[in-house]
Amino acid sequence: MKFHRKGMKDQKEIDFSYNLKLYLKLLWMHWPLVIAALVVGLLLAAANMGDKLLFKWIIDDATLFTESGDAAFFIQALLFTAMVFGGLLVSRFILQWLNMHVRIYLDSRLTRDLKQRFFVHLIGLSHRFHTTHRSGTLITRLNRGSNAVRNMSDALVFRLAVFLFEFGIAAVSFLYFSWTASLVVVGVVVFFVLYSLGIQYIQEKHHVALNMRQDAEGAEISDVFGNVEVVKYFGKEKLIGRRFGRLTDGTRDAEVKYEGYWRWLTAGQRLVLGFGAGLVMWISIEMFLVGSVTLGTLGFMYTIYLSLMASVFTFVGGIRQFHRAIGDFDALFEYAKIENEIEDKPGAKSLRVREGAIEFDRVSFAYGELSEKGKKKKGLFDEFTLSIAPGEKVALVGHSGSGKSSLIKVLYRLYDIAAGSVKIDGQDIRNVKQESLRGELSIVPQEAVLFDDTLYANVAFSRPGASRDQVLSAIEAAQLHNVVARLPKGVNTIVGERGVKLSGGERQRVSIARALLANRKILMLDEATSSLDSRTEWEIQQALDKLLEGRTSIIVAHRLSTIMRADKIVVMDEGRIVQQGKHRELIAKRGVYKELWDLQKGGYLKE
Structure with a gap:
């Protein structure tokens, strides 16, 4: 079963069966607590029904007393009723305590399991995933999904079973006294539930729209607070405030549409229950007048009806929570369908770096993005080859976008290459565990x-x-x-x-x-000093010199003064190596490196 998100731009659907199945898997992990919750809940419901029966006994005994005048019998009956009522009070106290105890433990464990499962799953997804999804949205959906667990458990474990039990008791009781009254009660309950479900089904698309608005709010809040210095530097607090105001206006409108259906729901429910109460009263009074039932039975039938209707209200509230939880789960559970594009091979071993040799052998790689015309962009690396000896300090230089930082991402296996191989000490990085690879760098x-x-x-x-x-x-x-x-x-x-x-x-x-x-034996410096002033850069460079000692190093730098002492300088342009050599060799010949050196030496000013 799926609910269609009508009116939404992306026309996504709520995968009802998938979301429910995933929740039930989490629930099944705690089946002893679920069984305990059901048993305690049903016993508590039975204890709560007991006082209605006591009320019937008291009225019937009082009626007999007024007719016979037997005070001793009536006093004995009252004492017995008081003892039973006292027992019910104690049992309800114990059962209510146990009910909340089980609920607290079940809810807390389910919430913990869901948060842990999805946090670990999300943090383990690829670099590409995290560069294309806003962190604020991830946080909002994770928190909303965690809260939805409690609503779902309340609806399925603590409300549904209790309602079915009380409905069964009420239906049998009315059937015992009058099949007509029993049909009325069943009809009222069925119509009440169907009417409520219909309204909530219509609400569903507005619930999804509200969630999407809240996701956008969460993403905006995270983005702004994460970049608050930029807002301050440019004095754009009012601009950001107005932009956020437009978002909150959209959330308000979506909330009004969603919550507005409760007017029809609650008013309609009152009408149905009132009509049913009137019919039950009419049937039971008619039966009393013809002598079919006692006055106590009359009171019992009406109190049972009122108790059942309270249970129906609770059940319908549970259905509302159920639908809302399914919608809240949807955005989070969608992430469970996303498989990590960078996977360890079955039987992958841990990487062990002894020497620190690195080899890029005819590597081909592209980010896989599409151009405006929908065609795949040209690969960044095309049969790229570079060997780095153990302990060698290699500097990568070139214009922005030449592939320097991308080469480091490939070495870290944040992306998989299309062809060729990347090896460390002769070990292909695709054949080792990712965690061990990154742990050695x-x-x-x-x-x-x-x-x-x-x-x-x-x-x-x-x-x-x-x-x-x-x-x-x-x-x-x-x-x-x-x-x-x-x-x-x-x-x-x-x-x-x-x-x-x-x-x-x-x-x-x-x-x-x-x-x-x-x-580690292998070290990367990715523009490590580019954003620092000259004095701070000089101070940091002293620490970096100590860090580089005895390690295989890849140094990405725009400031050529920081890589003059590198063992080898590799000049890159559009993913290709266009020059290699030491600093003195490269500035002595025409090429990209000398061009960059002359620009920096001259303060980026043409003579």
């Missing part, structure tokens, strides 16, 4: 992004098992000790989201300390 990126954690934890991230002395040694080797001395809590200072409490140079030193602590 180390990188200092252009932008050092830090976690909202302590400086110490950010450095230790690259090697969680390192001792405190090893972490502190890496911090000192990266020339961070002076920075640490100025921080209010030293290495235990929280650096803020993305490291905003530190300067660019300080963040870069943290990144270098990470790489030093990781202590």
